[in-house]
Amino acid sequence: MPRLVAALSLTVALFALSGCKGDPKTPEYWEKKLEGARKTSAKVQVVDALRTSGNLQEGFLPMLHARLAAEKRPEVITALARVLGDLKHPSSVEPLQAALDPGASDTDAHLANKELAAALGKVGSAKAAPALTKLLGSRDNYTRIEAIQALGALRAPEAVEPLLQLASDESTEPFLNKKAIEALGRIGDARAVPVLMRMLTKERQGVSFYVESSFALYQLGAPAADALLAALEGRDAELTKWAGQQGVHPASYAMKAAQLLGDFRDRRAEATLLKQLTFTNTDPRIQALVRMQAAEALGRMRTGPAARPLSTLVSEEDPTIRAAYVRALTLIGGREALPALEKAAGQGDWYARETAMRGLALLGDAREQPLFVKWAEAEPARTASECQDYGGEGCEDPAALAQKRAQTLTGYGKLLEEAKACGTDGGCWAQKVSSPDALVVERAALELGRGGGAPHAAALAGRVSGKDLEARSALLQSLDWLVGDSKEAAAKAREALPKLQAQLAEEKGNSRFLKVNEDLRRLIFRLERT
Structure with missing residues (x-):
């Protein structure tokens, strides 16, 4: 038997060799x-x-x-x-x-x-x-x-016309419309602008095309900015007529054009955006949305004259609306808004107050530290009163809730210690970008972005993978400012491009990062095209 097995094995081996x-x-x-x-x-x-x-x-x-x-x-x-x-x-x-x-x-x-x-x-x-x-x-x-x-x-120009037809074809699948819109953005031909402007507000079968259209317009650059400015100012009669026929709310383009012009940092829009901070509408939701988008755009452009009207708006008691105005002020920077934020910190419920306090921590310095000590000491009484009047999450133990809130305020006060240590020293803030405290990272990023810290662009890019949304948003915004203003910053940030591309691909489909990664996508596009 062993001899038979050996013979069979030899035969199989010889057969295998003959086939190779x-x-x-x-x-x-x-x-x-x-x-x-x-x-x-x-x-x-x-x-x-x-x-x-x-x-x-x-x-x-x-x-x-x-x-x-x-x-x-x-x-x-x-x-x-x-x-x-x-x-x-x-x-x-x-x-x-x-x-x-x-x-x-x-x-x-x-x-x-x-x-x-x-x-x-x-x-x-x-x-x-x-x-x-x-x-x-x-x-x-x-x-x-x-x-x-x-x-x-x-980037085939001969494909533009058929892709435009496909992008707006209501008889085809929305997914194909979206793919055609994305391709038009990559091609970058100005002929696509009118269709993309319409697709910004188009919805079909419960599907919105805003994300794809807005990014495609961003890729198109100057021709898109011109069209968005005309829409913002109400000068595009053809678009206005089409929007009316489609039942699109008249304020839709005021909101969407404002957001995109903020992405472009197109200063031609500043005067109109400043006017929109006082926009009125019978529907308070529409009124708030138009004002909030204008505030966001002005913040992205770091429009100094917007600080005063925004300071009057932070008295808004709705926490979400107030947060939009506070964010715009933190992007613009400066101490002009601090008195209004201090006042707002004593108005409204905890969520509205905390938003104002957080803004003050991102803008203030050692002079504001005593305020946080005072607020932390007063919080137990404020929390007990709010729980008695309104109830809500955590009010089953008002003392524990108050302690948690006081710790938050103490943390804000500590951020001012960092501000005292660094002042306007970019090198100091660049070191703070590596802090494990997301709030410190957020402030450091804003300080570097507003201060023109081009040499530190690589440090900012290295922290974009952080999981805190506010810190990541600040890092991306600051990089956008620096890359747009400085060739040196663009060169340093470009070194991180492979890592940023990999991160965007890895987080694709992750709903938690969906909004903030739109900013990441825009930054990557700028670095790829620079």
């Missing part, structure tokens, strides 16, 4: 294996094995192109397209285009078209644009998506 003749580092080896494979599934396995073998190189292209031209089975075409996509060689454009089947009607053929389109996008040759544009009319949505994404990556 040739050098797997040569295209001849793989071509022979493909010729020897009879079934479609066997051919796909050979191509997939080549793809993962580590032997794939430019010298394989003639063989792969020839196999693609001769191949009739869509499953094998799909596998070959993936291999050519990995190689990303310009010579593959014509073979890949020739293999496309625009009239495909079955699933396997659609899948082949999808992979061929993806491969053409990876190769990145403008010559592929006409063929990819034809695929926009495919009956398969997955193929259309790959074609859209490839055309966006190619």
Whole structure:
């Protein structure tokens, strides 16, 4: 029996060796294996094995192109397209285009078209644009998506018109509309502006296109800023007429244009935005939203003259509305708002008061420290009174709740100690960016951003991955200021670009970071294009 086993083992080994003749580092080896494979599934396995073998190189292209031209089975075409996509060689454009089947009607053929389109996008040759544009009319949505994404990556101007039609086509899936909008942003052609302006407020089947449209407009730059300014000031008669026909609220463009012009830091909008701080409407929600968006934009632009009217608005008792005005003041900086914040700290419930106190901690210095001592001492009585009058979370133990709130105020007071230590010393604040205390990081970021701390852009970029939303928002805003104002800052921040790109990809779909990562996406775009 042992002799029989040994003989069988030797036979199997010899058989295996006889099937492995040739050098797997040569295209001849793989071509022979493909010729020897009879079934479609066997051919796909050979191509997939080549793809993962580590032997794939430019010298394989003639063989792969020839196999693609001769191949009739869509499953094998799909596998070959993936291999050519990995190689990303310009010579593959014509073979890949020739293999496309625009009239495909079955699933396997659609899948082949999808992979061929993806491969053409990876190769990145403008010559592929006409063929990819034809695929926009495919009956398969997955193929259309790959074609859209490839055309966006190619920044193909000839695709603008069909993409505009697709972006606003109400008979197609909203997901395809969104992909077309994204591609138009990547292409960056000014012809897209009117459609993108409309899609800012368009909703269909409960789906909003604002996120995609706003970013696409940001990518378009100056032409988009001009259109947004006209919308903000009510000078775009055609857009106004369209909005009325669509039932879009007249204030929608006041809000959305304000936010985007704040992203652009377009100072032409300042006068109109200042007027919007006194905007009135019979619906208090609309009134508040217009004012809040104007405040946010003015804060992003660090519009000094906005500090005075914003200071009058921080008396607003709604905590959410007050927070918007306080945030704008902390972005603008300076001590002008401190008296109003001190007064607001004694008005409203805890949440409204705490918002004002937090703003004061982000703007004040050692002169304001006694206020936090006083407020912390007074908090037990304030909390007991609020619990008695309104109840609410934590009021089952007012003493414990008051202690927790007093600790928050003490923490704000400690932040002023950091302000006392650093003053206007950028190097000192740059060290504070590494603090484990998110509030310290937030203030340090704002100090560096407002103070033009270009040499410290790398330090700011290194902390953007922090999980605290307020601190991350401050870091991103400060980087945006510095990158926009200084080539030195842009160069230093660009060193962190791979890390920032990886972070955005990793956090994609995470609802917690959805809003703040829109700012991250804009920063990455600026660094990529700078």
